[in-house]
Amino acid sequence: MTADSVLTQLVAGAATLSGWELAAVLLGVAYLLLAVRENLWCWYAAFASTAIFLWLFWQVGLLMESALQVYYLGMALYGWQQWRGGGSGNAAAQQRLPISVWPPQRHILAIASVLLASAVSGALLDRYTGAVLPYIDSFTTWGSILTTWMVAKKLLENWLYWLVIDSVSIYLYLERGLFLTAALFAVYLVIVVFGYRRWHRHYRLQCASA
Structure with a gap:
């Protein structure tokens, strides 16, 4: 697929976008911008965006992506609780959860687990369902499951994981005609x-003041 053909498809798809997809996209952008700023309201935007995407992905046959949205709904609630200080009831406690990092060994284990789970679920979907692009769908799903949990725990490396997952997701959504969603992931x-740079700067300040 050439750059010209991608642009042509994006323009053609934009003319047929639903209001629901536009709403999900705008809420998705709001979620990420708020997460960059470590703002508790990111989880409200995440919940609303996820509910809409759940319906959209089901309509186009991305079964694993649909299942992923159910997980996202739960993680929006979990992340909201964690950022508030583990359910302390004090809204100002959102900053109590510090940014942390993983040792290399844990990253190796995490990546290997995602690849293994993707291979297994991709094979099952390919054999027993009519899922589209089952292996790619599985990879973005399992990778997102892990990385969303990393966001809730304020792990710095979550941004690096998202770079890979979002890049693969762009291809997946273009293939299924979700053009504005693909554009969202490019954004x-x-x-x-910027999120990684901001969190890394904050992490260094944490270490300096510890």
Whole structure:
């Protein structure tokens, strides 16, 4: 697929976008921008965006992506609780959860687990369902499951994981005709870079003041 053909498809798809997809996209951008700023309201935007995407992905046959949205709904609630200080009831406690990092061994284990789970679920979907692009769908699903949990725990490396997952997701959504969603994930790539830089700066300040 050439750059010209991708642009043509994006323009053609934009003319047929639903209001629901537009709402999900705008809420998705709001979620990420708020997460970059470590703002508790990111989880409200995440919950609303996820509920809409759940319906959209089911309509186009992305079964694993649909299942992923159910997980996201739960993680929006979990992340909201964690960022508030583990359910302390004090809204100002959202900053009590510090940014942390993983040792290399844990990253190796996490990545290997995602690849293994993707291979297994991809094979099952390919054999027993009519899922589209089952292996890619599985990879973005399992990777997102892990990385969303990392966001809730304020792990710095979540932004690096999102770079990979969002890049693969763009291809997946273009293939299924979700053009604005693909454009959303392209915007995500830019925001992710700024998110990593901001969180890394905050992490260094934490270490310096510890």
